[in-house]
Amino acid sequence: PFSGGRRICVGHGFAMMNATILAAMIAQRFRFDVIPGAPIVLDPTVTIRPLHGIPVTIHRRRGGPELLK
Numbered sequence: 001p002f003s004g005g006r007r008i009c010v011g012h013g014f015a016m017m018n019a020t021i022l023a024a025m026i027a028q029r030f031r032f033d034v035i036p037g038a039p040i041v042l043d044p045t046v047t048i049r050p051l052h053g054i055p056v057t058i059h060r061r062r063g064g065p066e067l068l069k
Contacts, residue, residue: 028061029060029061030058030059030060030061031058031059031060031061032056032057032058032059033056033057033059034054034055034056035055035056035057038054038055040054
């Protein structure tokens with residue numbers, strides 16, 4: 001989405017930093033558990049990724065930082 005070469009997006013670095021911070025904040029507050037026995041079908045194109053996503057259950061962590069309002 002950011003392109004490359006001479007016409008690279010000027011916000012690329014900021015967007016990647018923002019995504020990293022967001023992932024860290026989510027990981028502080030929630031735990032993701034893969035559903036046992038759920039099939040994960042790989043889609044080997046340019047990179048390997050799950051074809052239909054990865055089924056998980058989400059649990060709020062206890063004793064973590066207070067949620068931002």
